[in-house]
Amino acid sequence: MRFVDLIEKKAEGFSLSEEEIQDMISGYVEGSVPDYQMSAMCMAILQRGMSDEETADLTMAMMHSGDTVDLSDLPGIKVDKHSTGGVGDTTTLAVAPLVAACGGTVAKMSGRGLGHTGGTLDKLESVPGTSVEIGLEEFKEIVRKNGAAVIGQSGNLVPADKKIYALRDVTATVRSIPLIASSIMSKKLASGADAIVLDVKTGSGAFMRTVEEAEKLARLMVSIGNLTGRRVRALITDMNQPLGTAVGNALEFREAVQLLSGMVPETDPLYQVCMLLGTHMMLLGNIAADEREARARLKAAIADGSGLRVLKNMIALQHGDSSYVDPEKIEELVRVRRKIDITAKTDGFVTAMNAENIGTAAQMLGAGRATKEDVIDPAVGLVMKVRCGDAVRTGDTLCTMYVNDETNLADSIDLFLQAVTISENRQAVPPMIYKVITEEDL
Numbered sequence: 001m002r003f004v005d006l007i008e009k010k011a012e013g014f015s016l017s018e019e020e021i022q023d024m025i026s027g028y029v030e031g032s033v034p035d036y037q038m039s040a041m042c043m044a045i046l047q048r049g050m051s052d053e054e055t056a057d058l059t060m061a062m063m064h065s066g067d068t069v070d071l072s073d074l075p076g077i078k079v080d081k082h083s084t085g086g087v088g089d090t091t092t093l094a095v096a097p098l099v100a101a102c103g104g105t106v107a108k109m110s111g112r113g114l115g116h117t118g119g120t121l122d123k124l125e126s127v128p129g130t131s132v133e134i135g136l137e138e139f140k141e142i143v144r145k146n147g148a149a150v151i152g153q154s155g156n157l158v159p160a161d162k163k164i165y166a167l168r169d170v171t172a173t174v175r176s177i178p179l180i181a182s183s184i185m186s187k188k189l190a191s192g193a194d195a196i197v198l199d200v201k202t203g204s205g206a207f208m209r210t211v212e213e214a215e216k217l218a219r220l221m222v223s224i225g226n227l228t229g230r231r232v233r234a235l236i237t238d239m240n241q242p243l244g245t246a247v248g249n250a251l252e253f254r255e256a257v258q259l260l261s262g263m264v265p266e267t268d269p270l271y272q273v274c275m276l277l278g279t280h281m282m283l284l285g286n287i288a289a290d291e292r293e294a295r296a297r298l299k300a301a302i303a304d305g306s307g308l309r310v311l312k313n314m315i316a317l318q319h320g321d322s323s324y325v326d327p328e329k330i331e332e333l334v335r336v337r338r339k340i341d342i343t344a345k346t347d348g349f350v351t352a353m354n355a356e357n358i359g360t361a362a363q364m365l366g367a368g369r370a371t372k373e374d375v376i377d378p379a380v381g382l383v384m385k386v387r388c389g390d391a392v393r394t395g396d397t398l399c400t401m402y403v404n405d406e407t408n409l410a411d412s413i414d415l416f417l418q419a420v421t422i423s424e425n426r427q428a429v430p431p432m433i434y435k436v437i438t439e440e441d442l
C-alpha cells in the first residue's frame, strides 16, 4: 500500500492494521516516509482517533524503533512510576527510596525539565557530584545493592518518539490522546519495567486540562499495558496548584529529604500523592498484600529512616556527596543571595492558582530552562506559603523567592502575582486525588 492510501484510510476513520502501523513507523524512522506525509497522518489520527488495539500496536512499533533495556536479570518485579508532568512534583525522589526500603526494585529512567515543569534528573544533579549518566551494567549493579537508582535515558531509546514529537510540536497535533499515550508508554516499555504506576495530572499546570480528558488518557494507557503484557495502573491527580511547596531543583530535593525525614505533615498533598503512588507500586510489585499493609510499611520506612538511607546510598552510589542527604546539611544547597517574600496585595481567599505560570515564574529565576541549552541554577526557585482555600490578609507572604540572578526578577514576581487569584468569597477547593484506574476498570 502507498503511504498516501494509508493516510486516506485513517482520514476516513478506518482502523490501521498492526502491519500497516509497523511499516509506518519503520518507514518514518528510516526516512522513506517524509515529514509532510507523517504530519498529515498525525492530523488524521488527531481528528479520527485510534482504537485501544491500534494505539497498543503503535506503542509497540515505536518501542521497537530503537534500543530496549533488559532488566530481567534483576530480582523481583521491576516497578516504575511516571508523571505526565507537573509543578513542584518531587514524588520520584521520595517514592523510589520508600518503595525500595520496603523491598521493591526500582530501576528508573527519568527526564529533564523543560518549560514550566521540573525534571527529576535536574533535581538529582543539584547534589554536588551526582551523576545521572551511568552505563546500564553499573545502573543494574546499583539497583542490586540499593533497590533503587534513577538515571537518564541511555542509548537510542525510542527514536521514533523523538522524531514524531518534534513534528507534532509544529503541526498542532501534540494534544492527540492516542499520540500522547503511545509516546509515554513506548518510552516506559522500552526502559524495561514490568509494572508501571502512572500519575496523570489534570488542571491548570497539566497537559490534560479536565478530569474527563485525563481519565481518557489514563484508561488508554492502562489498556495499552494490558494489551502488551505489563501491569499498569493510573492515578488521576490535581495540578491546579503546585503539588509540594517547593518549586526549584535543590528546593525540591530538600522537600523530598524532609518527607523522608518525617517532616512533611500527612495532610500535605505531596505526602498523600507519594503514599498513593508508593502503595500501588508495592501492590503491582507483589510486595504488599493490600493497601493497608502497603501504607503501613511506607509509613514505617519514613519513621525508621530506612527510606532516607536508600536515598543517601543512591546518591553515594551515583558518585554524589551523600552528606547533603540530611535535613540540616541540605540547607547549604539552597543558600542564595536574596530571599524575597512575595505578599498578598488584598484580603480574601486564595481561590485559584495557575500552576503553569508559577512553574514559569520559578524558571525565570533560573530554576528551569526556556531552551534545551539553558543552564539551571540549582539553588533558586520559590517556596509556596499558601494553598487554594487559604484565607489571606494584605501583606501575608504567598511565597518566598530564592534569588541569585535578578535579571528577570520583576517579570517573575508579576507572573507569580497574576498566577494566584485572591477573591472576596471562599470557593470549593479541587480534590487532590480524583481516581485510580486499574485493569479491572477497563
Ligand code: URA
Residues within 6 Å of the ligand: 084, 174, 179, 180, 181, 183, 184, 207
Ligand atoms: N509526554 C510525553 O512523553 N509525550 C507526549 O506526547 C506528551 C507528554
Ligand code: CA
Residues within 6 Å of the ligand: 083, 085, 086, 089, 118, 119, 120
Ligand atoms: Ca516529574
